[in-house]
Amino acid sequence: MSSSLPTTLEAAPYLDVANPSFSMRSKEVLDAREKSWFARTPYGIAVLRYDEVNALIRDQRLRQGSYAWPAHNKATGSFADWWIRMLLSREGADHSRLRRLANPAFAPKLVRKLTPVFQEMANEIIDGFSKKGTCEFVADFSEPYATQVICVLLGLPRSEWRGLAQLAVDMGLALGVTFKQDEEKINAATDKLFGYAAMAVEALKKNGLGDDFLSLLVKANAEDKAALSDQELYDMIVLAIFGGIDTTRNQIALAMDMFVQHPDQWKLLGDDPELARAAVEEVMRVRPTVTWVTREALEDFNYQGLDIKKGTTVHLFSQAAGTDPSVFENPGFDITAKRQAHFGFGAGAHHCIGHFIARGDMTEALALLAQRIKNPRFNGEVQWLPDSGNTGPIAMPMAFDPEV
Secondary structure (H helix, E strand, C coil), X not given: CCCCCCCCCCCCCECCCCCCCCCCCCHHHHHHHHHCCEEEECCEEEECCHHHHHHHCCCCCEEECHHHHHHHCCCCCHHHHHHHHCHHHCCHHHHXXXXXXXXXXXXXXXXXXXXXXXXXXXXXXXXXXXXXXXXXXXXXXXXXXXXXXXXXHHCCCHHHHHHHHHHHHHHHHHHCCCCHHHHHHHHHHHHHHHHHHHHHHHHHHHHCXXXXXXXXXXXXXXXXXXXCCHHHHHHHHHHHHHHHHHHHHXXXXXHHHHHHHCHHXXXXXXXXXXXXXXXXXXXXXXXXXXXXEEEEECCCEEECCEEECCCCEEEECHHHHHCCCCCCCCCCCCCCCCCCCCCECECHHHCCCCHHHHHHHHHHHHHHHHHHCEEEEECCCCEECCCCCECCEEECEEEEECCC
């Protein structure tokens, strides 16, 4: 790596992240990381290396940055209103209060209780295509699986999954560069999702509360509406639905993409399902669906010689950091290697609250897929979301050895 690092914006490499064809895995990103720990972008600064991402993601002088996304797009309506109110966009005491109340609903013991349910669901979905020798992986596995996990968490019938999945897709358009032109569709999906949230809460109150995910949120709201208001309860449920479907669907499909390219690793996993937990972490290190996390400077400060002005957007490139050769001696894909922590779930105050659930359901899915789907390969053209922001395949036709 170059020792004469730039400490002024003008001297830093430039990455045009606003270009729809920009790729987080491109040579220009690797070259920029080689030259400097940061780059200029149309949206502020991009941080490219592991150590700097690791420090700045926890830096108290930065706040969660994507709260400003709707305003940046001049978007209005129910999605923009929800986005500003929800946990991810809150800071300080407000953010801590909401996390504290929501934490029990996302605890590891809930995941342990759900493990047999995840396994049963995954097996049932694989049964639908395993003997055919072909599937469209997103439509036939990663989307129904991710969405049915959410149905189980909310106590909704699993048969509702298609409607929920479509709403998550429509809402997800808000995270892309076409937000403003898709505004009507996005807001309509948001309104429907709030309808689902209300329906789930009403059904639960009628049938009696348990110690499941949704019951724990409803209990917190019932015990003290000043601590968790009705609006905050519904906002939290919508976040769980939207965040849970979109990211898990993409991440499982990105895992399959990595394993198709590394068949030896797939065989290792099939032979030893205990590697599934490590496989989830390794996939998220090299091929995360969330390729960057955003922060905003709360004050003027200097970091490693670079002056960062108050209000500057700072993108922390988790994708580039996860393969930084100065930290990962052999950065290639290896599910048996011991690694430093990745940033696929963020870190610090805004570490993904649903990470235990996501890790749990993906671990069971990959373990069972590797045992049952042998010799997977692409069977036609894979269609992709843009390779930046939140990424993943839209369609992934596959062939494999039919199960006998």
